[in-house]
Amino acid sequence: MSAASTVRDQVSPEEWQLRVDLAACYRLVARYGWDDLVFTHISAKVPGGQEHFLINPYGMMFEEITASSLVKVDAQGRKVQDSPYPVNPAGFLIHSCVHGARADAGCVMHTHSLNGVAVSAQRDGVLPISQQAFFVLSSLAYHDYEGVALLEDEKPHLVRDIGAKTFLMLRNHGLLTVGKTPAEAFMAMYIFEAACAVQVRAQAGGELIPIPQKILDLATQQIAQVTLGMGGALAWPALLRKLDRDNPGYAG
Template sequence: MATALRKPQMTAAEWEARQELAACYRVFDMMGWSEMIYNHITQKIPGEEGAFLINPFGLHFSEVCASNLVKIDIDGNKLDDSPYPVNRAGFVQHALFHRHLPDAHAIAHTHTTAGMAVSSVEGGLRNVNFYACNFANQIAYHEFEGVTVRDEEGERLLEHLGNKRVMLLRNHGILVMGRSIPEVFVKHWALQRACEIQVATASMGTPLEVPAEVVAVHQRDLHQSQVPGVQPGKADFDAMVRLVDRKDTSWRE
């Protein structure tokens, strides 16, 4: 059974961040994006410079709840009395981006089958479907260097990322960053759909490439398909959290 712990001195902002991040773990699991006890979604804690939340190493995404998330600083030191360790393979990569990118408030890294497949073929994601066109010229690529536990790989990760906030790690998987958990969720969802459809299309024959001028029109008009006046991904994320709640509300604890 997962151990839960809530400290009396926790701020309201931290508790809210914990609940939102825990909900995201449950949504990812419901979508089939979990990977045993591995992979990570992290979120900065508002008002606490250098502090962020990460999943307890050893728990499945379906076991993560608000109180058992681990609070760590940018150097990997635990800032609470959590009994759980932190996976270095997750900390090194996420801490790097949280440290150097002020707008990377939330980060998700997954090993979905479709994401790993597309990251493992020449050309990566191609403009062959609706969702892929969302990401044209917006995806960075980083060559596989083995499990991400070495600090010295960080310089190359940052260099390859540049000003983009979505990356396909070659032969490895998906990395998405955003200003909020809902934004990260909806980006990951759209990228995952793009990868799934590309894999399915490739199995049927030669994919039809969308012309660059059509991609430009698609990206220009894409905002019109969003819920007006709502932050990116918020309506989508809230809908998925409602589905999670129908099955299990323990993430709130």
């Protein structure tokens, strides 16, 4: 019997579907070049009422992750299902406090992309200079660097800083997004990463043109219009078809 069959038999249909979507999310992060070897993480809350979460098997490349290889842990980061892989302690510290504080945090994604880290090191953070930044600035918070996220004392600071926002810039560190689903968290990260990439490139050119505040104030309304009210779910089926062509096997 395959590992996928064994895990699938042990979990609910809802958890298995979440595993498939989260594994796809990991592979898409690798596909778009936002992974940092094995050192970043995406977590998802398991449906069913218990405080259980899925996170990557520490040591596995994102392009290798499958639905059955994801590790299930409790709110303290302890494995609640057999797995030969450990869990990144810094990864779970960041994710556990966001999941614990936010009922809407079904999925939390964190990256160390070069563009994201570059902008996180800039005093003014995300600048209002692109359509991507227009969306990000509608729900953006910042968190000051406190070293590698290993200390419990950092948790309340993270919770305080992110509040109810979708986008969190971890200064000198990277990017974090929150969504109800992996699809939502991925779409938010796609826009966040693009805003940072555009900013780094634009800063190498001439004088920047800021978007006026009266235009920035339209962002929330226009996000819903652009995505037909579907958020990240609009592009998700197409992204899965792309994975099925380029890197199949994530649903195993």
